[in-house]
Structures are given as C-alpha cells and as structure tokens.
Amino acid sequence: MKMICAGLALAIMAFAADQATIDRGHKEEQRTCLPCHSLRLIHSQRLSRAAWTKELDKMAGWGTKYQDRDALLEYLVATYGDDKPAIPAGLSLNGK
Amino acid sequence: MVTCEAMRTNRRELFAAALGIAAAAQSRGADDPVAIPGKRPLILHNDRPEDLETPVNLLQSYLTPVDSFFVRQHLLRPSPIEPEAHRITVNGMVGKPGQLSLADLRKLPQFTVPATLECTGNGRGFYSPKVPGIQWGRGAVGNAEWRGPRLGDVLKLVGADPKAAFVEFDGADAGLMSTPDFVRSMPMKKAMHPATLLALTMNGESPQIHGFPVRLIVPGWDGTSWVKWVTRISAAPEEGKGFFMNPGYRYPKYALPPGTPARPAELEVIEGMPVKSTITAPEDQSKAPAGAVAIRGFAWAGEQAVERVEVSTDGGSKWRDAELVSPKLPFAWRQFRLDWKPPEPGFYTILSRATDTAGRVQPFVPAWNPSGYLWNGIDRVGVTVEKTA
Numbered sequence: 001m002k003m004i005c006a007g008l009a010l011a012i013m014a015f016a017a018d019q020a021t022i023d024r025g026h027k028e029e030q031r032t033c034l035p036c037h038s039l040r041l042i043h044s045q046r047l048s049r050a051a052w053t054k055e056l057d058k059m060a061g062w063g064t065k066y067q068d069r070d071a072l073l074e075y076l077v078a079t080y081g082d083d084k085p086a087i088p089a090g091l092s093l094n095g096k
Numbered sequence: 097m098v099t100c101e102a103m104r105t106n107r108r109e110l111f112a113a114a115l116g117i118a119a120a121a122q123s124r125g126a127d128d129p130v131a132i133p134g135k136r137p138l139i140l141h142n143d144r145p146e147d148l149e150t151p152v153n154l155l156q157s158y159l160t161p162v163d164s165f166f167v168r169q170h171l172l173r174p175s176p177i178e179p180e181a182h183r184i185t186v187n188g189m190v191g192k193p194g195q196l197s198l199a200d201l202r203k204l205p206q207f208t209v210p211a212t213l214e215c216t217g218n219g220r221g222f223y224s225p226k227v228p229g230i231q232w233g234r235g236a237v238g239n240a241e242w243r244g245p246r247l248g249d250v251l252k253l254v255g256a257d258p259k260a261a262f263v264e265f266d267g268a269d270a271g272l273m274s275t276p277d278f279v280r281s282m283p284m285k286k287a288m289h290p291a292t293l294l295a296l297t298m299n300g301e302s303p304q305i306h307g308f309p310v311r312l313i314v315p316g317w318d319g320t321s322w323v324k325w326v327t328r329i330s331a332a333p334e335e336g337k338g339f340f341m342n343p344g345y346r347y348p349k350y351a352l353p354p355g356t357p358a359r360p361a362e363l364e365v366i367e368g369m370p371v372k373s374t375i376t377a378p379e380d381q382s383k384a385p386a387g388a389v390a391i392r393g394f395a396w397a398g399e400q401a402v403e404r405v406e407v408s409t410d411g412g413s414k415w416r417d418a419e420l421v422s423p424k425l426p427f428a429w430r431q432f433r434l435d436w437k438p439p440e441p442g443f444y445t446i447l448s449r450a451t452d453t454a455g456r457v458q459p460f461v462p463a464w465n466p467s468g469y470l471w472n473g474i475d476r477v478g479v480t481v482e483k484t485a
Contacts, residue, residue: 036172036272038144039126044231051228063273082226089231092140092148093131096163 017074025075028068033059042076046086052076134303136163141230145169146305150235152376156392158422158431159210160238162301168215168236170278170340174268174325179302179309188264188330191255198309201294204245204253209291210428211315212239212396213322216345216366219462219471225355227468234374234475239394239429242313244295248288251331256284260331263287265312268325280323281336282314286367291315291427294326315427316399318366318469320345341365347469354464369398371458372472373405373432373450380477386484389436391418393475396429397452404451405432411445412460412474418448426453438481448475 017025033039047055052073056066066072130143139149148167150160183195215236220229251263264281271277286292293313302308307324314321320340335341346363373395378384391409395402401424406415418432438444449458462473 034126036275038142040140041142041147041230043127044141045228046226047228055228062271062275086221086231089139089141089149090129091137091151092135092143093129094137095131095133095135 017078021071022075022078024068024071025073025078028066028072029075032064032066032072036064040089043080044086044089046080046082046084047076048082049073049077051082052080132167132305134163134305135167138164138166139233139235141232145172147230149232150238152235152374153379155235155238155374155376155394158429159240159299162240162299162303162306165238165240165298165306166215166236167305168230168319169269171269171271171275173305174270176304177268177309177325182309182327184310184326185328186250186254186330187328188332189257189260190251190331191257193254196250196254198296200253201245201250201296201310204249206243206296207246207290207293208241208243209293209313209315210239210241210425211291211313212237212427212429213319214369214372214396216318216320216469217467217471219473220468222471222473223354223462223464223468225464227466229468236319237374237396239396240298241300242293242295242311243297243300244293244310244313246290247292247294247312247329248290250294250329251287256331258284260284260333262332262335264328264330264332264336265323265326266328267307267323268327276339278323278340279336279338280321280340281332282317282321282367283335284331286314286317289315316368318345318369320366335365345469346467348463348465351463352465356466358466366469369396370462370470370472371395371397371400371402371450371452371456373402373448373458373475375446375448375475375477378446378477378479381479382477383480383482384438385482386438386441389438389479389481391434391436391446391448392431393418393433393448394429394431395448395450397426397450397454397456399426400452400454400456401426402430402450403453405430406449406451407432407434407436408447408449409436409438409444412447415449424453441481441483443478443480446477446479 141147146167150166154164187193218232218236221231262281266279295311295313310326312323347366349362375393377392395405405418407418408415418434420430422431451457
C-alpha cells in the first residue's frame with residue numbers, strides 16, 4: 001500500500017507543476033501582465049494549455065517581454081486551466 | 097491619434113500612467129471589487145480597461161440608463177477629452193480633407209435613433225467548449241436613444257468620392273507597447289445609411305466611458321463597429337486591414353465542429369446581428385410565490401424588427417405568444433411580457449424565443465465559433481414556485 005501511494009505521489013509530481021514554479025509564474029504575471037491590464041481579465045477565464053499558450057504568444061506579439069514564460073504558463077494552467085471550476089464575476093462597488 | 101509623434105507621446109504617457117496604476121493594484125488583492133465612476137454595481141469582468149456587464153434585472157426599461165449600461169473597452173480609456181477642443185481628421189478619398197469640430201457637427205441636421213447596442217461576444221460564456229475572451233453572460237447589451245448628425249451628411253459635406261467602397265474610423269484610444277490600435281472600417285453603403293450617426297449624445301448625456309464626445313452609431317451591427325471617441329474618418333477603396341478587422345471580429349463562413357480551430361481563409365467580417373431575446377424577470381434560480389408570475393424581457397434582431405416572441409413555461413414542450421409592448425422598429429429592442437399562473441408549486445424552466453420580420457428564429461443551439469461571437473440561443477431561466485402558506 002505504501003509503495004502504491006509513493007508511486008502515485010511520484011506520478012502526480014511528474015505531471016503537475018511544482019509549487020515553486022507556480023509561485024514564479026505568479027510573480028511573472030505581476031511583472032508582465034499587470035502593466036497593461038488588470039488581472040481579472042486572466043482570472044475569469046478557464047483555458048486549456050494550448051489556449052493559454054496561444055494567449056501568451058498573442059501578448060508576446062503585442063510587446064510583452066517575458067522573463068519566465070514557462071513558469072507563467074504552468075501557473076496559468078495550474079490555476080486557471082479548463083479543468084478548474086469557473087467562479088462567476090462579482091459586482092463592482094457603487095460608483096455613483 | 098493624428099501624428100506618429102503625438103501617438104508615441106500618448107503611448108509613453110499611457111504606459112507611465114499604467115505602471116503607476118499597476119503598482120497601486122499590487123498593493124491590494126487583484127480580484128477585490130472596485131467602483132467604476134458613474135456606474136452602479138455591475139458585473140465586473142475587468143476594471144482596467146473597463147469591461148462591465150449589466151445584471152439583466154436592471155434591463156427592465158425601454159431605454160437603459162447610462163449608469164447601468166454595459167461597458168466594453170479593448171484598450172485603456174483615453175485621457176479626458178475637452179469637447180470644444182476635439183477635432184476629427186477627415187482624409188482619404190474626399191474632396192475636402194481637413195478637420196471637423198463638434199460645432200461643425202452640430203450645424204448639420206440632428207437625428208435621434210433608438211438602437212440596441214450589443215457586444216459581439218455577449219453570451220460567450222455559454223459556449224462549450226470554452227473559448228478565450230471575456231466570459232460575458234446575458235447582459236452585454238443595452239438600448240439607448242443616440243442623437244447626432246448622419247454620417248452620410250458628414251461624408252457629403254467633405255465630398256467623399258462615390259468610388260470609395262469603405263470608410264475607416266479611428267478613436268482616441270491607443271494600444272500600449274505594440275498592442276494594435278483599435279481601427280475599424282465598414283462598407284460605404286452602411287456608412288451612408290440614414291440611421292448611421294456620429295452621435296453627440298446617448299439618452300441626452302455624453303458619457304466619456306461610452307465614447308463621447310463623438311461616437312459612431314451603426315444600428316443593427318455588433319458593438320465593435322460602434323467606434324468610440326472618433327478622431328479620424330477616412331474614405332478608402334478597400335476594407336481596413338488592422339488586427340481588429342482581421343483576424344479580430346471574424347466569424348466562420350461555414351460552421352465548425354465545436355472545439356476545432358478557425359480556418360483563417362474562411363472567416364468573414366461580422367456585419368449585422370442575429371435575432372435574440374432575453375428574459376429579465378423572473379430572475380434565474382429565484383423563488384416565486386404561488387399565483388401570478390410576471391415574465392418580462394426584451395428581444396432584438398440586428399437590422400430587422402422583432403415580429404414575435406414566444407414563451408414556454410415547461411422547458412419547451414408548449415409555447416405561447418408573449419405580448420409585445422414597445423414599438424416595432426428595426427435596430428431597437430422590443431419589450432415583451434406574459435403574466436403566467438403556475439398550475440402547481442415546483443421548479444419550472446422558462447424559455448423565450450424571438451422571430452424577426454425576415455423570418456429568422458432563435459435557435460436552440462447557436463453555432464459554436466472559435467471566438468465565441470453572436471450567441472443567440474433560446475433564453476432560459478429557472479424558477480421555483482413555492483407552496484401557498
């Protein structure tokens with residue numbers, strides 16, 4: 001049983017990005033995305049790895065200079081992947 | 097944007113301002129709610145730039161108040177514009193190129209057009225599989241009275257060449273870094289349509305967030321065509337080639353299997369909008385007391401008028417006509433109503449289905465497309481009718 005658990009843990013580690021990479025990706029998001037737009041735009045979406053890759057390509061074309069692109073992709077897939085439940089957008093505060 | 101130098105300065109300033117805002121944004125939670133000046137609480141998809149959706153229970157009046165009207169920005173909003181200093185450059189295939197002021201536009205005959213403005217991606221969130229882009233639900237739509245001179249009169253004033261097949265529009269917004277500028281073009285035929293305006297007001301107001309002092313009004317066409325803060329009008333022999341014309345805002349000529357990539361050669365510019373209806377009451381997943389339930393909503397059909405709205409209270413088994421309570425006009429929505437007496441308590445699925453004057457009917461299953469445009473599926477709300485105490 002212990003052997004199976006250890007094997008399973010190894011398998012999961014092999015497929016899922018490690019926390020350190022995700023943390024680096026989070027920093028990269030702050031550094032490269034936030035200058036041009038707020039992050040709700042990202043956090044409201046649930047996309048596949050292929051679709052996030054395409055978005056990163058698009059933003060590179062629009063002038064984004066990544067320092068840690070691979071980590072950013074892992075962070076997006078791990079946090080806002082298409083297997084994650086969507087959270088409905090909330091209301092703004094009263095601006096009147 | 098008028099000159100390259102002005103554009104560069106503008107972009108530098110925008111970028112510097114954006115970095116300042118970004119630094120401020122980092123100090124609080126990225127997804128904490130914020131207030132958008134002039135707007136009551138709306139569904140906040142993004143705040144910089146502003147992308148706000150109206151909860152449909154606020155869409156109960158024929159004209160949507162400015163404080164509840166949805167907002168879609170592609171790029172950061174330009175700095176505040178002094179209306180009297182604002183100029184529109186007119187060039188390309190015109191006899192009298194130059195600049196127009198608001199005073200010039202006010203001298204032309206003024207027209208009022210009620211028209212429904214809908215984001216091209218309204219309903220994107222309902223497509224499966226999901227597609228990238230703002231996950232709009234049902235409320236990226238509103239109806240207003242737009243007032244200003246006809247674009248056709250402006251084109252005549254500057255002597256537009258009848259051989260110019262397209263007219264291109266730029267607004268005061270500019271992309272950061274190498275983000276493409278938001279430039280759109282449309283066929284001369286639509287530009288010369290008597291309902292196509294350069295609006296100076298919306299419901300009597302001139303809110304900057306909605307593109308004033310001058311906004312292009314293209315009744316019956318998707319919101320993307322309605323360029324905000326118009327700064328340039330060019331008559332041209334060909335359709336514009338910018339990002340927001342191609343590949344942006346295109347729709348497959350032939351329907352694709354859901355989830356498959358676009359075929360770039362088979363994408364077409366979107367012109368006009370489909371027939372559609374939205375239920376504003378009862379609210380989805382709400383409870384209703386036994387007795388009478390007021391079913392309310394609106395329907396619209398691009399360049400057509402709405403002919404009929406049917407409602408089902410049993411998930412689509414039986415349908416009956418709702419009463420249409422506002423004028424039958426092209427471009428503007430029609431409100432519908434049906435007072436329904438539920439036969440017994442329990443959960444009901446209420447549906448609405450519109451038909452327009454061209455005979456188009458809302459489908460059960462809108463065609464999936466890679467950018468999630470033009471959702472117009474039969475609308476649906478669920479309501480639980482409670483037992484009488």
